[in-house]
Amino acid sequence: MLRDDINKALTEAQKAKNERTVSTLRMVNSTLKNADIEARGSGKPVLGDAEVLVILQKMIKQRQESVEMYKKGARPDLVKQEEEEIAVISGYLPKQMSDADVAAAIDAAIAETGAAGMKDMGKVIGVLRGKYAGQMDFGKASGLVKAKLS
Numbered sequence: 001m002l003r004d005d006i007n008k009a010l011t012e013a014q015k016a017k018n019e020r021t022v023s024t025l026r027m028v029n030s031t032l033k034n035a036d037i038e039a040r041g042s043g044k045p046v047l048g049d050a051e052v053l054v055i056l057q058k059m060i061k062q063r064q065e066s067v068e069m070y071k072k073g074a075r076p077d078l079v080k081q082e083e084e085e086i087a088v089i090s091g092y093l094p095k096q097m098s099d100a101d102v103a104a105a106i107d108a109a110i111a112e113t114g115a116a117g118m119k120d121m122g123k124v125i126g127v128l129r130g131k132y133a134g135q136m137d138f139g140k141a142s143g144l145v146k147a148k149l150s
Helices: 002-015 018-041 047-071 075-090 098-113 118-132 138-149
Strands: none
Touching: 002 018, 002 047, 018 047, 018 075, 018 098, 018 138, 098 118, 098 138
8 A cells, every 4th residue: 555655755854864854754644644533533444545636736736825825935054855755755646647658548538438529528538537636637637628529
């Protein structure tokens, strides 16, 4: 499981005294534990790898937004810290699909669902999320699906 990989990497980073990696992986573990507690409260099981990937993507997106804010605020020290955290977290995401692969996956999903217009966009995105979770940027993908269906 992805969690096991993160915990092993945390132990290795602690032994190597890599402070940035240790703090980032502890933050990831904390976020995952909070999500588990929230899921348990609503009667859901412990998060699986697909849900963990979604959380990791959210964490990266938050850090990318922080980088932009710190750049505007002329804080290169904080920009560097956030970029290092992005690099650590990104190491646990699957390889991202190329633009050509994303376009081919969208075409296949449209054919699979028989989507004919904008009203079918949710079906197409649902199929893509099921098959390619963590492998594509769904913000970009939804724009491409929208363009193809309109």
